[in-house]
Amino acid sequence: MAPTIITKTEKLVGQRIRRKEDPRLITGTATYVDDIQMQGMHHACIVRSPYAAAKIAGIDTKAASALPGVVAVFTGADTKDVGPVPCGASLPGLRVPYHHILAVDRTYFAGHPVAVVVATDRYIARDGAELVEVDYDPLPAVADPEKALEAGAPAVHPEWADNIAFNFHQEGGDTAKAFAEAEVVVKQRITSQRLIPTAMETRGVVADYNTGDEALTVYSSTQIPHLLRTLLAQMLGLPEHHLRVVAPEVGGGFGSKLNVYAEEALMGFVAMRIGKPVKWIESRRENYLCTIHGRGHVDYYEMAARKDGTILGLRLKLIQDLGAYHQLLTPAIPTLSVLMMPGLYRFKNIQADIVGVFTNCVPTDAYRGAGRPEATHGIERMVDILAAELKMDPVEIRMKNFIQPEEFPFATATGLIYDSGNYDAPLKKALELADYPGLRRRQAEARKQGKLMGVGVSTYGEICAFGPSPATPAGGWECATVKIDPSGKVTVGTGASPHGQGEETTFAQIAADELGVGMDDVVVVHGDTAVVPYGIGTFGSRGTAVGGPALYYALQKLKEKIKKFGAMLLESEDVTFVEGRCVCNRSGKSVSLAEVAGASYRAMKLPPGEDPGMQATYFWEPPNFTFPFGAHIVVTEVDADTGKIAVSRYIAVDDCGKIINPLLVDGQVHGGVAQGLGQALFEQAVYDENGQLLTGELMDYAIPKATMMPWVESHHTETPSPVNPLGVKGVGEAGTIGCTPAVVNSVVDALSVLGVRHIDMPMTPEKIWTLLQGGQA
Amino acid sequence: MKIGGVYQLPVARDRAYSMLQDPAILARCIPGCGGLNRTAGNEYNMQMKLALASISGLFEGKVRITEQNPPESFRLAVEGKGKIGFMKGDGLLRLVDKDGGTEVSYVGDVQVGGTIAAVGQRLLDTTAKMMIKRFFDQLAECAGQ
Numbered sequence: 001m002a003p004t005i006i007t008k009t010e011k012l013v014g015q016r017i018r019r020k021e022d023p024r025l026i027t028g029t030a031t032y033v034d035d036i037q038m039q040g041m042h043h044a045c046i047v048r049s050p051y052a053a054a055k056i057a058g059i060d061t062k063a064a065s066a067l068p069g070v071v072a073v074f075t076g077a078d079t080k081d082v083g084p085v086p087c088g089a090s091l092p093g094l095r096v097p098y099h100h101i102l103a104v105d106r107t108y109f110a111g112h113p114v115a116v117v118v119a120t121d122r123y124i125a126r127d128g129a130e131l132v133e134v135d136y137d138p139l140p141a142v143a144d145p146e147k148a149l150e151a152g153a154p155a156v157h158p159e160w161a162d163n164i165a166f167n168f169h170q171e172g173g174d175t176a177k178a179f180a181e182a183e184v185v186v187k188q189r190i191t192s193q194r195l196i197p198t199a200m201e202t203r204g205v206v207a208d209y210n211t212g213d214e215a216l217t218v219y220s221s222t223q224i225p226h227l228l229r230t231l232l233a234q235m236l237g238l239p240e241h242h243l244r245v246v247a248p249e250v251g252g253g254f255g256s257k258l259n260v261y262a263e264e265a266l267m268g269f270v271a272m273r274i275g276k277p278v279k280w281i282e283s284r285r286e287n288y289l290c291t292i293h294g295r296g297h298v299d300y301y302e303m304a305a306r307k308d309g310t311i312l313g314l315r316l317k318l319i320q321d322l323g324a325y326h327q328l329l330t331p332a333i334p335t336l337s338v339l340m341m342p343g344l345y346r347f348k349n350i351q352a353d354i355v356g357v358f359t360n361c362v363p364t365d366a367y368r369g370a371g372r373p374e375a376t377h378g379i380e381r382m383v384d385i386l387a388a389e390l391k392m393d394p395v396e397i398r399m400k401n402f403i404q405p406e407e408f409p410f411a412t413a414t415g416l417i418y419d420s421g422n423y424d425a426p427l428k429k430a431l432e433l434a435d436y437p438g439l440r441r442r443q444a445e446a447r448k449q450g451k452l453m454g455v456g457v458s459t460y461g462e463i464c465a466f467g468p469s470p471a472t473p474a475g476g477w478e479c480a481t482v483k484i485d486p487s488g489k490v491t492v493g494t495g496a497s498p499h500g501q502g503e504e505t506t507f508a509q510i511a512a513d514e515l516g517v518g519m520d521d522v523v524v525v526h527g528d529t530a531v532v533p534y535g536i537g538t539f540g541s542r543g544t545a546v547g548g549p550a551l552y553y554a555l556q557k558l559k560e561k562i563k564k565f566g567a568m569l570l571e572s573e574d575v576t577f578v579e580g581r582c583v584c585n586r587s588g589k590s591v592s593l594a595e596v597a598g599a600s601y602r603a604m605k606l607p608p609g610e611d612p613g614m615q616a617t618y619f620w621e622p623p624n625f626t627f628p629f630g631a632h633i634v635v636t637e638v639d640a641d642t643g644k645i646a647v648s649r650y651i652a653v654d655d656c657g658k659i660i661n662p663l664l665v666d667g668q669v670h671g672g673v674a675q676g677l678g679q680a681l682f683e684q685a686v687y688d689e690n691g692q693l694l695t696g697e698l699m700d701y702a703i704p705k706a707t708m709m710p711w712v713e714s715h716h717t718e719t720p721s722p723v724n725p726l727g728v729k730g731v732g733e734a735g736t737i738g739c740t741p742a743v744v745n746s747v748v749d750a751l752s753v754l755g756v757r758h759i760d761m762p763m764t765p766e767k768i769w770t771l772l773q774g775g776q777a
Numbered sequence: 778m779k780i781g782g783v784y785q786l787p788v789a790r791d792r793a794y795s796m797l798q799d800p801a802i803l804a805r806c807i808p809g810c811g812g813l814n815r816t817a818g819n820e821y822n823m824q825m826k827l828a829l830a831s832i833s834g835l836f837e838g839k840v841r842i843t844e845q846n847p848p849e850s851f852r853l854a855v856e857g858k859g860k861i862g863f864m865k866g867d868g869l870l871r872l873v874d875k876d877g878g879t880e881v882s883y884v885g886d887v888q889v890g891g892t893i894a895a896v897g898q899r900l901l902d903t904t905a906k907m908m909i910k911r912f913f914d915q916l917a918e919c920a921g922q
Contacts, residue, residue, distance in 0.1 A: 050862045050891025110890065130860045285895060688898075690888060696895020699830075 012509040012519060016663040019505045020519070030249040033204035033221050034281045041206070042071060044270060044280040045125035046263065047115040047132045048289065049107035052141035052360035052691020053154065056105050056114065060133040064117055067131060069124035072274055074266075075115045076102040082269055083235035085262050085325065088473040089332035094166045097157050097358075099325045101235075101262040101269070107136070108156060108324035109360050110692055111289030113262055118270055118278060141360035141691035145321035146298055148357050156324055156358035165322055165356040166331055170338050172413030173349035175304075178313030182304035186385045191760045192297040192374040192740075194321060194685035195678075196695070197367045198703050199499075201251025202282040203291055205264050207271035216272060217244045220264050223257045224537030225497050227474055228264065229529045235265040236272070243268075247527035250499030254675070255366030256291050257499060258539040259328045288696050293685050294367020296321035297334070297374045303382045304349075309390055309397040313349030314341055316378065320356045323363035329370075330363050331356050332473070336371030336463065339414045343379035344423045344461045344629055345401040350413040360691035366539060368675055369736040372462050377761075380458040380741030384748065385757060394457050394745065395431065399424060402459075409722075416463065418627045419729075425717040426653035427459050427631040433651050433715060434633045447753060452638035456746025457631065460738040464656075464730030465626040465723065466540030477621040478542065479535045480551035482511060482558050484614040486601045488594025490515060490522040495535010496547030497527040501732065502667070503543055506660045507551055510726070514555040515593060516580030533617055541730030544660060545626050549724040554618035561614065564607040565596045626721045626729035630654035632673075632742040638750045643769030645681060645747055647710040652738065654714070657721040657729030665731050666714045672735015673712050678704045679736070680743035684762050702762075780868070780905055781884040784913040788920040790872050793879040794848035796916060797870065803840075806915035808908050813840065825857060827864075829897035829904050834861035848872055853885075862891025881913070 024030045061073040085099040103114045117128035140154035147153055148163040155161045179185060199221075206219040216238060222228050222245070229245040236243075250257065263280055270278045282291070300317040320334040338352040369376075387397040402423040403410050410418040439455050446453040467476040481493035492511050494503060508522040515522075525531055538547070559577055566582025567575040574585040583590040596614070599605075603612035635649040652669050659665050682702035686694045695701040720727030740761060747763055748756055756771060786793045796802050800813040800821055807813075811824035819842040827836055838857030845851045855866045868885025887905055889897070897904070 050858075052890075110895075285892065289895065688894070690890065692890045692894035692898075694894060694898040696892070696898075699896070700899060 012512050013660050019502045021504050032249045033219050036206045038277040041277040042118050043122035043125045044278050045117050045129040046113050047129045049112040049114050051136050051138050052110045053139040054107050054136035057135040057137050064128040064131040067128045069120045070128040072118040076104040080104055082265055086231050086260055087326035088328045091166050091331055101265050109362050143359050143361050143687035143691040145319050145357040145359055148359050156360055163358045165358055168354040171351045175313045175349045175351040178349035179304045182312055183307045184305050186389050187302045188385055188758050190299045190378055190381055192295040194296040195294045195683050196288055196685050197254045197256035199252030202287040204281040205267040206279045207267035208277040209271040211275050215242045216268055219246045221250050222247045223253045223499050223539055225527055225529050226534045231260045236268050244530045247497050253499040254368040258366050292327050292363050292365035296364040299378050301378055301382050305386050309392050309400050311345055311347040311401050316352040318354045321359050322356050323361045325363050327363040327365045330365045333371045337375040340372045340375035342412050344459055346403050348413040361687055369733040373737045376460045376737045377740045384745045398459050419721050419723050420719050422719050426655050430631040430633045430651050430653040452750040454636045454746040454750025456634045456742045458738055458742035459631045461629040462737045463625045464541035464628055465545035466542045467625050477619050478546040478550040479533050479619045480554040481617040482554045484597040486598045488597050492524045493532035494526045494547050496538045496543045498538050501543045502664045541732040544728050545730040546622050548726050548728055550618055550620035552725050553620050554616045558616035562596050564610055565600050568607045624723045626723050628656045628729040630738050632738040634742040634746040636746040643765040650710045651713045654734045655717045655719050656731035658727035668731045669714045669735045670712050673739050674704055676736045676739020680740045680761050682762050778887045780887055783882040785880050787878045790848045790874050790879045802919055806912050808911045829893050830900050832861050834859045862893040864889045
């Protein structure tokens with residue numbers, strides 16, 4: 001034990017470090033659900049209703065069962081004792097239809113699962129599915145939420161003729177007074193269209209039942225392995241400890257895999273019945289028909305203000321298209337919109353009325369942003385509409401109404417406590433990057449030449465780090481385990497099961513810094529309920545913001561133990577753990593982490609009161625949400641002949657608190673903006689009046705391609721969150737939240753010379769061209 | 778979806794009307810039709826192969842002729858379902874003397890569901906028009922024989 005000189009190495013947190021995940025992802029060596037092969041594995045194909053609403057008069061499975069290679073065909077009659085697909089959200093008076101995993105006597109949306117064919121290979125399963133004869137009696141259907149509310153509309157669920165699943169009212173301040181005192185009131189109907197999440201990897205399930213152990217293992221492309229395990233065990237009537245859920249590599253989720261689906265329970269049921277492993281891989285068409293959709297709002301806004309631009313109050317009537325059932329969080333999503341209604345502004349008078357409407361469509365649920373993009377779109381459109389009404393600059397009106405840095409923590413009219421903020425900072429930075437006065441001069445020039453150029457600003461806020469447990473249906477904490485091997489190598493286990501967020505990299509950065517080891521000395525494991533302790537999962541920008549602090553605290557706990565073992569080895573009470581070594585402050589002698597860890601496992605001697613081994617687990621409950629914010633500026637040019645919109649500049653200044661890895665933050669912003677632009681310009685899930693999905697594949701549903709993307713200039717300000725020790729806030733959804741109003745504000749600004757005040761998304765060339773011809777978009 | 782169009786047949790109106798009611802001729806002229814079998818007075822069962830966008834499949838269908846008003850007009854209802862979805866169509870056909878032959882005009886509604894709706898909707902309009910044109914072309918050819 002020679003005296004040691006510790007040289008301070010550079011911290012990894014804050015560095016642009018490439019992802020540890022990437023080598024396996026880009027060399028095709030990652031294991032997704034469909035890569036799983038097992039001895040004796042069978043394949044399932046699901047028969048789905050072509051009708052949005054129909055009675056099932058009968059199902060004939062004889063021909064399918066007789067097909068060589070088909071081993072079983074199950075219908076709703078076989079599975080009706082499996083528990084219902086769960087809804088985790090609760091609201092007063094919520095009507096919850098019983099959601100069988102296979103339709104029993106009636107189908108409620110096009111794509112509703114009716115039967116499953118199990119065969120020795122997936123082609124036979126598919127051929128078998130074509131032989132299942134279902135006798136449907138078609139019923140009238142309704143797909144439009146506003147039409148579903150009209151008297152005489154077909155009832156989605158016969159027991160509730162009005163199609164209303166719930167009414168929800170929230171109020172803060174005194175809205176009536178605010179509107180009575182208003183010098184100006186602006187009103188607008190604003191829609192946030194139904195979107196299809198389109199994860200690159202569709203859903204997939206492999207279920208494997210060991211009849212000897214009576215134990216089921218379910219591999220699923222999910223964001224929430226532990227919650228899935230708890231809920232699947234209930235559905236299947238299995239003791240929870242006889243069920244293991246594994247989320248292997250997950251190729252994107254965006255909320256669509258923050259769910260418990262009929263197919264997950266169905267595959268468990270099949271595996272238990274046939275005693276063989278079974279695989280189901282969702283096709284892209286099934287993914288579009290049967291995996292949850294997002295958004296689906298019709299919003300009626302009224303904003304009260306004074307003539308100087310001071311916002312006094314906001315009223316909202318929100319019509320939420322729920323689809324035919326409640327999936328895990330369906331009815332909760334619009335309530336998040338209400339929470340986010342005030343945006344970054346100081347006004348304290350809010351009134352919201354939500355009506356949740358059943359339609360004969362696939363359910364809506366969380367999609368990147370989940371309720372907050374809709375709200376941000378609403379407030380940021382309304383602020384621009386107010387600015388136009390008052391002939392004020394959209395920047396000036398925002399700065400006038402911002403909550404100021406000294407007002408934090410700030411209590412909103414919707415019951416939130418904003419943790420920290422400096423809303424001028426990203427906006428000023430964005431204005432500077434954009435050369436805002438220069439842009440306005442260029443715009444004036446362009447207008448003289450008859451060109452349609454627009455500048456759009458959005459200043460968004462969001463709720464991240466879901467969340468304090470009292471505010472979430474299933475607990476909002478997260479857990480982390482840190483384990484140091486006898487050789488000093490580190491394994492981090494997180495319950496925040498990632499699906500593309502890069503936690504194997506960011507969590508390794510955090511752990512490496514705290515333990516004074518290198519990136520390569522740390523491995524991060526996740527997604528297997530048999531490997532990591534119970535965790536909640538990754539959604540609502542919580543991976544880093546809740547999973548990160550859990551890891552931080554687990555590391556602090558472990559460092560205490562390291563110091564105790566170090567003190568024992570160094571025979572000194574005065575020991576510091578620094579840069580991966582325990583150092584005696586008096587003698588200067590030190591021991592390495594490997595020496596300490598090795599001693600803890602050999603356990604020849606133990607520090608008083610300590611147990612052997614080197615492992616710590618921490619479950620962290622966040623005291624509050626975090627509230628990131630930012631400013632996006634978008635410059636557009638509209639082709640007056642074709643209505644085509646070109647985004648010539650996209651400037652994003654996001655403040656997500658302390659940044660762990662700027663490279664990954666930029667990636668999150670770019671991806672989020674791509675999906676935001678998708679909503680603003682291209683995407684829309686379209687059902688015809690009979691509930692047939694017309695945008696059933698990628699030929700008809702326009703997600704943005706690489707060539708349709710502008711360069712996203714991603715910049716940041718850093719306002720740490722006081723809610724957690726890392727100061728992080730979350731950034732996974734910032735792009736989708738900040739983007740849509742910036743783009744729409746920009747195009748409305750371009751067309752304002754023609755008297756255009758609002759355009760609903762998606763702003764397709766056809767819609768813009770129609771507007772340019774003087775028609776109604 | 779609303780459909781409509783006009784077509785000129787090089788035969789007299791009486792002949793055109795009777796051809797349009799003749800199951801043997803209809804079976805030859807409906808694209809992809811595998812035969813019409815009478816089930817009741819003016820009702821037939823039909824098998825038909827349909828291809829739309831990247832999908833194709835067999836449809837089992839019913840054809841019903843109503844509101845017969847020879848030689849001026851009749852109503853045609855077609856219903857079919859298969860593995861790739863279902864379709865329902867209903868149209869009124871009118872026949873008028875024109876240029877020594879007969880002009881047939883039709884207006885109607887077509888509804889589709891299932892996979893053909895989800896993936897084929899954008900081609901439905903052109904496909905329906907093309908199939909109707911092929912039907913009348915074939916009918917004109919039969920008339921010449």
